[in-house]
Amino acid sequence: MATSYADPLVWGVILVIGVLTFAIRLSFIGLFGYLDEIPPRLERPLRYVPAAVLAALVLPAFVTLEASGLAADKLVAGGLAALVAWRTENVFATMAAGMGTLWLVRFLVLPAL
Incomplete structure (x- = not known):
């Protein structure tokens, strides 16, 4: 992909x-090297990061849209995988x-x- 910016600016x-x-x-x-324990107010939101x-x-x-329209196969498979993950909590x-x-x-x- 070409750009109009100069090489030094991009780098x-x-x-x-x-x-x-x-x-x-x-x-x-x-920060965590200086703390003996993570404060609960910080630990609670960090649980949701992964x-x-x-x-x-x-x-x-x-x-994402494909050339032929919405990727229905991926939506169906992803929805079923999400349901299985929610019900079983088993990665495999x-x-x-x-x-x-x-x-x-x-x-x-x-x-x-």
Whole structure:
């Protein structure tokens, strides 16, 4: 992808973003290095960080549009996988249900339509 920005500007932005990311991560290491115990007011919201990060990484794969329209096969498989994860809390069962449903819908149901 071409850009109208000069190369030094692009590399400068990349460098600044890298330094800021490193500083944010280092600040948490430094902060928790001085604390003997994480305060409950901070620990409570930190519990939701893994789920939020996972949702931010996975959700765009389900809601993006493809050339032929909405990716219905991914939505069906993701919905069933979410249901299995909620009911069983078993990672293997979730992956098996999601991938099995995706393959069934993609290779058996959609070609028949």
